[in-house]
Amino acid sequence: MADAFLLHDQSAMIRKFGLEHDAAYLYLVFVNRPYRVDRRSGKVSWSHDGFWTAVAADYNAAMTIYDVLCCSKENCHLSHEWVGVGNLSGIRGGTLEKGSNFFQDAGKYFSGRPDALARACEALGGRKIERGDVAYTLALFPFLPVSLRFWDRDEEFPASLQLLADRNTLDYMHYETLMFALTHLLERLREEMDRNGTL
Numbered sequence: 001m002a003d004a005f006l007l008h009d010q011s012a013m014i015r016k017f018g019l020e021h022d023a024a025y026l027y028l029v030f031v032n033r034p035y036r037v038d039r040r041s042g043k044v045s046w047s048h049d050g051f052w053t054a055v056a057a058d059y060n061a062a063m064t065i066y067d068v069l070c071c072s073k074e075n076c077h078l079s080h081e082w083v084g085v086g087n088l089s090g091i092r093g094g095t096l097e098k099g100s101n102f103f104q105d106a107g108k109y110f111s112g113r114p115d116a117l118a119r120a121c122e123a124l125g126g127r128k129i130e131r132g133d134v135a136y137t138l139a140l141f142p143f144l145p146v147s148l149r150f151w152d153r154d155e156e157f158p159a160s161l162q163l164l165a166d167r168n169t170l171d172y173m174h175y176e177t178l179m180f181a182l183t184h185l186l187e188r189l190r191e192e193m194d195r196n197g198t199l
Contacts, residue, residue, distance in 0.1 A: 001042070001062070001063060001066040001070075002041060002042030002043060002044075002066075003042060004042075004066070004070060005037065005042040005066055005069065005070055006040075006041075006042050008069070008070045010026060010039060013026065013069045013070075014026065016072070016074075016076075017068075017069075017141075017143060021039075023039070024038065024039060024040070025037060025038060025039060026039060026069075028065065028069075028141065029139075029141065029142055030061055030064065030065060030140065030141055030184075031061075031124060031138070031139070031140060031184060031185050031188045032123075032124040032125045032138075032139065032188070033046055033047070033188070034046065034047040035047070035057060035061065035065060036052065037065065037069070042066075043056055044056060044057040044061065044062040044065055044066070045057060046061070058184070059180070060180040060181070060183050060184040060187070061180075061184050063177060063180045064140075064173065064177055064180050064181040064184065067173045067174055067177040068141065068144075068172050068173050068177075071173065071174065072171065072172045072173065073171040073172075075171075076168065076171035076172050077168060077171070078143075078144075078145075078166045078168055079166055079167040079168045080166065081166065081167045082147055082164040082165070082166065082167075083164060083165065083166075083167050084162070084163075084164060084165075085163050085164070085165050085169075085178060085182070088165060088167065088169055088170050088175065088178075106161045106186050107150070107158065107159040107160050107161040108158070108159060109186075109190065110134075110150055110152075110159060110161065110189075111152060111153050111158070111159035112152065112153065112159075113193070114133045114134050114150065114152045116193045116196070117134045117150060117189065117193070118134045118136075119192070119193075119196060120189045120190075120192035120193045120196070121134065121136040121138060121148065121189065122136075123192045123196070124138055124188060124189065124192060125138070125139060126138045126148075129147065131149055132149035132150055132151055132162070133150055133151050133152045134148070134149070134150040134152075135147070135148065135149045135150070136148050138185065140181050140185065141172075144166070144169065144172055145166065146163060146164065146165050146166075146182070146185065147163070147164040147165075148161070148162075148163055148164075148185075149161070149162040149163075149164070150162075163182060165178070
């Protein structure tokens with residue numbers, strides 16, 4: 001994908017998403033972490049506490065960034081209507097359907113830790129919303145939000161996680177890429193929980 005990135009019009013990417021840039025890099029934020037894409041090699045790297053690492057971005061982050069920059073529709077825009085990720089426009093079925101292992105496994109991980117999950121959402125810049133024991137709007141990118149709603153286990157029901165996306169999310173990335181993006185988001189939440197000693 002780094003090679004494919006180099007075949008695309010970087011000026012168009014800059015205009016479409018209002019990217020910061022210089023002669024060497026394009027800069028963007030993904031799940032509240034600064035990334036840069038090398039304009040000559042296509043390599044994606046990230047910044048920690050203001051310092052750029054020599055280590056490339058992980059697979060999920062890099063693939064999501066490449067897909068959004070290279071394959072998003074020309075006039076992509078938000079609908080401002082939330083839908084379950086399994087019900088996005090043009091999708092019939094898929095691996096992100098409600099009740100899939102993807103949601104069940106994540107729900108189990110956060111079970112019994114609603115306060116820790118809330119703190120992690122806030123650490124990633126989340127905005128608290130209604131509905132759920134923990135409910136936040138989080139930015140995949142500054143221009144593309146998702147909504148996380150979590151209900152903790154009780155005597156009758158197991159923990160339950162719901163992720164909602166804007167109806168037009170697939171104007172920004174392929175459906176398969178959304179799995180990469182959401183997996184990365186959940187990993188970042190777990191990182192924050194680990195970093196703050198909440199597990």
